[in-house]
Amino acid sequence: MFHAKAVMFATGGYARAWKVNTNALSNTGDGMSLVLQAGLPLEDMEFVQFHPTGLYPSGVLVTEGARGEGGYLVNNEGKRFMERYAPAKMELAPRDVVSRSIQQEINEGRGIGGKDFVHLDLRHLGRPAIMEKLPQIHELILKFTGIDAVTDFVPILPTSHYAMGGVPTDVNGRVVMDAKNTPVVGFYAAGEGACVSVHGANRLGCNSTMDCAVYGRRTGRTMAKFIAEGAVKVPLPKDGLDRGKAKIEGLLSAKGKESPAAIRDELQQTMMVNCGVFREAKLLQKQLEIIKSLQERYKRIEVGYKGQRFNTELLDAIELGNMLDFVEAIVVGGLARTESRGAHHRIDFPKRNDVNWLKHTLAWKTEGGIRLDYKPVVITRFQPEERKF
Numbered sequence: 001m002f003h004a005k006a007v008m009f010a011t012g013g014y015a016r017a018w019k020v021n022t023n024a025l026s027n028t029g030d031g032m033s034l035v036l037q038a039g040l041p042l043e044d045m046e047f048v049q050f051h052p053t054g055l056y057p058s059g060v061l062v063t064e065g066a067r068g069e070g071g072y073l074v075n076n077e078g079k080r081f082m083e084r085y086a087p088a089k090m091e092l093a094p095r096d097v098v099s100r101s102i103q104q105e106i107n108e109g110r111g112i113g114g115k116d117f118v119h120l121d122l123r124h125l126g127r128p129a130i131m132e133k134l135p136q137i138h139e140l141i142l143k144f145t146g147i148d149a150v151t152d153f154v155p156i157l158p159t160s161h162y163a164m165g166g167v168p169t170d171v172n173g174r175v176v177m178d179a180k181n182t183p184v185v186g187f188y189a190a191g192e193g194a195c196v197s198v199h200g201a202n203r204l205g206c207n208s209t210m211d212c213a214v215y216g217r218r219t220g221r222t223m224a225k226f227i228a229e230g231a232v233k234v235p236l237p238k239d240g241l242d243r244g245k246a247k248i249e250g251l252l253s254a255k256g257k258e259s260p261a262a263i264r265d266e267l268q269q270t271m272m273v274n275c276g277v278f279r280e281a282k283l284l285q286k287q288l289e290i291i292k293s294l295q296e297r298y299k300r301i302e303v304g305y306k307g308q309r310f311n312t313e314l315l316d317a318i319e320l321g322n323m324l325d326f327v328e329a330i331v332v333g334g335l336a337r338t339e340s341r342g343a344h345h346r347i348d349f350p351k352r353n354d355v356n357w358l359k360h361t362l363a364w365k366t367e368g369g370i371r372l373d374y375k376p377v378v379i380t381r382f383q384p385e386e387r388k389f
Contacts, residue, residue, distance in 0.1 A: 005231040006223045008188040009035070009167055009175075010216070015048070017327050018160035018276065019268035020059035022051060031193045032329075033322030035167050036365040040177055040184065041373070042326065043195040044165035044361050046333035049203055049343045050277050052098035054159025056117035060144050062137060062156060064205055067091040069133050072121040073102065074153070075110040081118075094387070096202055096343050099158040103277040112155065119153035126150075158277050162203055164343065165330075166195040168362065173219025179362060179375035186226070186234055190219040197360065200377075201342025251317050252308075256300035260317045263294050263301070267320075267327065275331055280348040284335040291331060295324050329363040332370040337361065354384060 011031025015021040032042055052073075053062040067073070073091050075081045085101040086093035093101075106116050122130060127150045130138055134149075141149045167189040168176050173196070174183040191211050198210055237243075267290075274287035298321055305313045339353035340346050359374040 003233055003236055004186075005227050005233050006186045006188060008173065008190060008219055008223060009193055010189070010191045011193040013163035013166075013192040014323075014326060015160040015163065017268065017323055017330070018271045019265075020054055020057065020157065020272060021160040022054060022059055022061040023160070028319040028323050029326045030319060030322045031167065031189075032326040035175075036325050036329070036363075039364070040175065041168060041362040041364045042165060042329050043168035043363075044197065044201070044333070045163075045326065045329045045363055046331075046337055046344050046361060047164035047201045047342055048160060048330065049095060049162040049164065050099040050158040051161035052095055052102055052158055053120055053156040054161075055141065055144050056115075056155035056157050058144065059157075059159035060140065061159065061161070062120065062141065062154065063134075064095075066120060066122060066134060066137055067098075069122075069129070070125055072124070073098070073156075074119045074121050075105045076112050076114070076118075077110060081105050081110070094202070095205070096345070099277050100345060102156075102158055106157070107278075112153075117155040117157040120149075120156045121153055122149045123151060123153075160272075160276075162208060163192055164195070164197075164199045164201060164203055165333075165361075166193045168360075169194045169196050169215075169219075171196055171215070171218065172222040173215060174222065179373055181375070186231065188219050188223055190216040194219075197377075201344060248314070248318075251301075251303050251314060252306050254300075254302050256302045258297045258301045260298075260301050260303070260313075260320050263297055264316075264320050264323070267291070267294055267323065271327065275334060277345065279334055279344065279346050281335065281346075284331055288328070288331045288335065291324065291328050295328075298324055325365065329365070329370050333361045333363055333372065336372055352384075352386065358384065 009031045012027050013023060014027060014029030014032055015023040016028045035042060051061060055062060072080050073082055082090045082101055086097055102118055105118055111117055112119055130150055138149050141147055141154055147154055169189050170176060170181055173188040173190050175187040175189050176182055177184050196215055199207060270287055270290050274283040301317060303313050303317050305311055334344060337344060337357060338349045339357045340350050341352050358377050360377060362373045364371045
């Protein structure tokens with residue numbers, strides 16, 4: 001246990017909650033869960049960006065540059081299907097539009113061979129252009145799929161990519177505890193794990209750099225000033241260390257019948273189906289019931305390896321428990337938001353509803369489940385407008 005005058009969470013996103021994702025193995029949302037367990041809220045968790053071009057079946061990212069340089073998206077009929085969805089922009093439409101278009105093609109049976117992917121076609125660019133402008137992507141595709149993008153189609157599908165939501169902060173990185181933006185003394189967050197809401201409901205490409213380079217710097221400077229002005233250490237909970245030890249000892253001594261790996265796999269698979277690119281009430285409600293069931297099953301897991309050094313099986317079990325915490329906030333927030341906005345697309349509520357839903361979601365963990373509250377969106381220079389293509 002560490003005792004500090006100021007702490008910053010920079011724990012990253014939580015796309016590992018979905019089976020197909022672009023994230024590192026460590027992006028299991030542990031910071032989100034710790035915040036919930038401390039009685040603090042998370043903000044806008046329902047807004048999760050799916051990138052249109054993840055390699056099938058893993059979800060490993062194929063950069064937007066592949067389409068920016070002139071790559072085509074084609075379906076099982078060999079047609080550039082974006083003409084049906086965004087004729088003015090084609091493959092260069094926003095990520096959420098392209099992701100939904102790909103998923104729609106798959107859902108309607110126009111995936112390649114009836115499977116869950118379409119093709120990215122770079123062949124017409126030619127070897128010199130591909131090797132000059134997209135050498136790393138060519139290498140990545142070759143290593144992960146064995147496909148040479150110069151001569152062959154590349155199988156792709158939408159992949160969970162980036163969290164617009166996270167730990168609520170002000171513009172100086174101070175974590176806030178309520179709809180009034182009351183700061184938590186000495187607690188800060190930055191990066192993808194924080195929700196200063198510079199991205200709103202739908203991040204633009206490259207703006208993730210702002211989370212780190214701009215707000216990371218602002219947060220660090222704010223912390224330094226806080227400490228220099230005479231900050232003192234807030235007393236630690238008297239039972240904090242005992243609770244941490246009890247959690248680890250409980251997992252190591254548990255002799256249940258449930259497999260953590262099986263629970264994690266079911267969570268990730270069902271999140272893809274019920275809380276993915278397209279959402280609707282019956283699927284979100286089904287996913288909430290699945291999560292509740294998995295939370296109960298988690299109480300009966302067993303960690304096979306009992307060692308107390310470099311125990312990656314124990315680490316996986318802890319991360320799974322954390323994941324089961326924050327995914328409930330995603331689903332409950334998405335179920336309550338009866339509109340489509342940015343990356344959150346409800347097929348039963350396909351229009352944006354600024355009258356009722358131009359507001360941020362705050363989610364707390366309680367004994368009875370997730371409790372929601374809302375706070376207004378701060379609009380400065382530009383008024384929200386409907387996107388048209």
